[in-house]
Amino acid sequence: MSDYHVPVMMREAVDYLNIKKAGIYLDGTLGGGGHSEEILRRLDGTGRLYGIDRDMEALKYATERLKAYDNFIPIHGNFRDVDILIPEDVMLSGAIIDLGVSSHQLDTPKRGFSYHEEAPLDMRMDRSSGITAEEWLNSASEDEIADTIYKYSDERWAKRIAEKIVKMRQESPLKTTTELVRAVDMAIPKAVRRNIQGHPAKRTFQAVRIKINEELDMLPSAIESIVNRLQIGGRLCVITFHSIEDRLVKRTINYLRNPCSCSPNVPICTCGKQPKLKTVFSGVKTPTQEELEQNPRSSSAKLRAAERV
Ligand SMILES: C[S@@+](CC[C@H](N)C(=O)[O-])C[C@H]1O[C@@H](n2cnc3c(N)ncnc32)[C@H](O)[C@@H]1O
Incomplete structure (x- = not known):
């Protein structure tokens, strides 16, 4: 195997x-x-x-x-x-x-697909072309981020997550997976987070990955x-x-x-x-x-x- x-x-x-x-x-x-x-x-x-x-x-x-x-x-x-x-x-x-994505892509921290490891926000399957998650998250409008997260993951807190991302990037640009996880954590109320099955950032990471790789359209x-x-x-x-x-x-x-x-x-x-x-x-x-x-x-x-x- x-x-x-x-x-x-x-x-x-x-x-x-x-x-x-x-x-x-x-x-x-x-x-x-x-x-x-x-x-x-x-x-x-x-x-x-x-x-x-x-x-x-x-x-x-x-x-x-x-x-x-x-x-x-x-x-x-x-x-x-x-x-x-x-x-x-x-x-x-x-x-x-x-x-x-493959397990190798998910488990290689530097690829930026995993919410478990601190890594640069890349998320491109093809690293020879296209924009990185970092570039997109720091340049897209709040509405575009909210719509994308909702459309590609059905995340009900998409609007609040987008709001947090934009607030954070006004201080300094988001650079790492840990910062994206933090934005999600701050956006989803604690009581809700406790009852979510799996990692609270799973849906957001899925949506950003789909967007960056244009997987669905x-x-x-x-x-x-x-x-x-x-x-x-x-x-x-x-x-x-x-x-x-x-x-x-x-x-x-x-x-x-x-x-x-x-x-x-x-x-x-x-x-x-x-x-x-x-x-x-x-x-x-x-x-x-x-x-x-x-x-x-x-x-x-x-x-x-x-x-x-
Ligand atoms: C789930 S894995 C495939 C695993 C494979 N069936 C195996 O047995 O190892 C998905 C792979 O497809 C690639 N991939 C995803 N979307 C693609 C696309 N639109 N065109 C080409 N490759 C793609 C990813 O880079 C990844 O390596």
Whole structure:
């Protein structure tokens, strides 16, 4: 088992991909390469796997881990750019995306994802581009911070947290994760904080991370781009870790199953939009009790699978 990241629902997800030995697959969130390795094990020498990650550290780690497979092609980038990252003429037999951050990213203090460690407020998955959490938190308006925290985490104290952040930065700019935790602590009344399950800053950190990495707004079009690259019968598996993310994936899959925009009153479809997907099972699959015991970080995971039609 890798120290970098324990893959979540690995066998189930790869089983649902229905791997063909000579197929061409995409892992859009390579991470430590756990799902990728399971796919590669099921391919023969003629099949191949593209593995994308926006984090160079992940790419380096997984490339080393998977160096025995010469049918593995690592790519640095964002899976939303799948169209330009994999060759134009390649149609995929299946694709997997396992969203969010890896344990390695969370557990490396200098990355700034963790509310448990004092570290610079970075939070970028791709440290070669984009603005850091520090830059955003010290420049965005109070309304934008409040809206972002609420939108990406359902944090009911978002307004007060934004107020505290702005107050603190008037004294001196926020620089560390500890300062962001302090802003949250000061914003949420003590009595409420005591009853919150998990760390009081968990939601705020999640929201800021999603904002900095533009994780959600691109998801529907990114999924559609991947689906457009699937061969008929090719499958897409998506693993999510919080309800906002899962809702978006569910809506996108539902839309691609039934994109028709005609009024229900017209007898025949005139918009011409054809379904691109059918579901492989209804609803979601979740980790087994055994996996939950072995890997508590899998507790919020939800797997959805759909097939190109
Ligand atoms: C949950 S981990 C994946 C773990 C992986 N399945 C494994 O078995 O080790 C998510 C990884 O996806 C990457 N990632 C998240 N969003 C991405 C995106 N839009 N494009 C490319 N990589 C992304 C993160 O940098 C992180 O390394």
